[in-house]
Amino acid sequence: MSARVEVVEVFEARASDADLQDLRARLAAARLPEAETVLGAAPGPGRWAQGVPLADLIDVVDYWRTGYDWRRFEERLEQVGQYRTTIDGLGIHFLHRRSPRADATALILTHGWPGSIAEFVDVIDELADPKSADTPAFHVVAPSLPGFGYSDKPATTGWGTEKTAAAWVQLMQRLGYPTFLAHGGDWGGNITTVLAGRYPEHVLGIHTTFAEAPPGMTTDGLTPAERAWTEETYDFWHHRAAYAKQQATRPQTIGYALVDSPVGLLAWILDKFAEWSDTDDSPFETLSIDRVLDDVTLYWLTRTGASAARIYYESHNSLDPDLKVDVPAAITTYPRDIEKYPRPWARQRYRNIVRWTSPESGGHFPSLEVPGFFVRDLREGLGAVLAARR
Template sequence: MSYSPFSIEVPEAVLDDLRARLAGTRFTTRSGDRPWCAGVDPDYLRELVAYWHTGFDWRAAEARLNAYPQHRVTIGGRKLHFLLVRAVRPAGAPARLPLLLSHGWPSSFVEMLPLVDRLTDPARFGADPADAFDVVVPSLPGFGFSEVPAGPVTRAALARTLHELMTDVLGHQRYGAFGGDVGGVVTGWLGALYPDRVAGIHMIHPPFPASFDARPLSAAEQAYLDADAAYDETDGGYSAIMGTRPDTLAAALADSPAGLAAWLVDKYRDWTDNRGDLANSVDRDTLLTIVTLYWVTGTIGSSFRQYLDFEHNTPRPDITVPAAFTVSTEPSMAGFPGRSPSGPAPTSGTGVSRAGADTSCHWRSRTCSPASCGSSSAACARSRRGGGAGPIRGPAPPLFPSPVLPRLGPESRETGLHLHPVEVGP
């Protein structure tokens, strides 16, 4: 199956219209007595929109994105956009396993670019050039330059599309997969559906088992589930409206760039390790690059389809391939083992117990982080609206040899994700 080169070329008329809308933005006043207490702070949004209007250089951002080889291919009658970046390795060095990196919502392929740089050209970052990988980064169907599928946008359907990309289109016999949020759930489905082709998976949001009926929950486990449900009561409004009235919301966001920015920025601030200041995790230019991509492609509405179609998802089969997990910094995961540089180590007895985790994961006493993505560990958590999932079983040898990724800290804050090592087991 052939694919065609692609480059981003936003018409100037689209940018002129964007600037005019930004100039005419009407701002609200703060609802509470503290910034960010009721969503995006209006003062922050006013400053961001002003910079977007007069300071942000889309053409420079566009040129940076076009420096990465991009393509489009038709799968299932719909166009799929993806980056294919070849490894920079010494002559004669053996080819390593190709890697698939999948983003989530409200993300885009932009967040994966720092990882692409380190995986494809490790010598630039002081690592062994022989450890370079070929990397594929798709825009998930319905996001950016990828068209939305005709049928329900389920995790399994997305996995089938990405597997077809890796195998039928690109010709890979085996590959490794990484993802977070929706992309992480899709990564789990890839491991479950294609164990003969997927060598291993690495997820940011590990799944719970489909059922907790195997044995009674411990007090610590029940306390975690209660705390997670309580957190959803304060954070889940976005998914409730996107899953029930997506067209109503999309009509507003597709017409107001400031409104679009507010909707996306709210989750970036809430879900990144920024210690109260979004600039600590995502710089303005990267943030506005992502928001502008949603605007110029008009895909905010189609990015909601996975939420509207959520009930079409079925329980995921068991994952039998090697699996590694890095726990994200969302508040619901604060009790899991591990240490964040912005806070103390969790006290013992918090979070889900080892016994409870065994119902979903095969455990090894190892550390898993982007700095050691080849090591094998598992921590159990629920991906946001991840749905029921079968347990993860089987041995957990290292996924990928000689890992080269650093922890995503300030030096690569443009990813929008800060991930920390997680110790598993005694």
């Protein structure tokens, strides 16, 4: 590999004024359907039974067009520090915040879909430079998945979770971190599991909110609460996962709408922020509308609606059923997450669980929903991982 390919370059995210004007024009000219036929339903999940309610979408679109400030998010990315490098012929974008602490440990954070690096911008500073000297500190790296954000779009098949995990090892080594900790949820949790199982010589330990058990587990011996988890996960995959089937089988088809229509992209993503968050009705009960729009606008400006969807085509149901994780693992299962696996099941894959947490609140996007708890839990989980290695 040439020295040029291994270069790490500072990256600046700067959308053109023309692109932002085009976005506002498209929003102003959007053609919307009639209201859902559950119109008038009381606030609650039932109001979202057919997807994003028209009134809610109109409000968000209006704010996106007239009040939202993308430049503020660009400034935040610059404050954190962002870079690009090339691995296996693909440009990879990442945030990198080195801790000022001499005792800091390297940590890679991996997002999923429909998330992005926007999930981590509010927690990176606290992880890298905690106020207390007794609190663990981390050199934080948060890459954009292949096909997401400012990473390149793969032009061929093959960039699934296994190849991405291998690329993350190369990325961390290139940054001077031969050993490191890893955290992830959603696809990031899958990749974190692959990292730990395939590269234990590099991965000190992991924290994940997605601890997928091997297939074929029995409910015998589970507590009533654990059985409820399995029933909820079963219900999700059999009744609420049409988006995953679409993206796993026909990402190109849905991709045209996601790249051409900002309102279509917003609805496709907002539906998941609403359904997967720990809220009674609107996702904005716990999520910042600006952070949600940071995420959606990042997809829009980089035209990654189709390329990001392809992670499902490349990786759906691809986690090796025989993959075992023997490095120390801390696992947190939030009550409103979409997949929850009982500890007896998880132990069949993660054979050295050093901390298991089931908080009382939070959903699929904990770094955005409950950022204070998320940071404390991640610190304590990784602290337990490091202690287990001493």
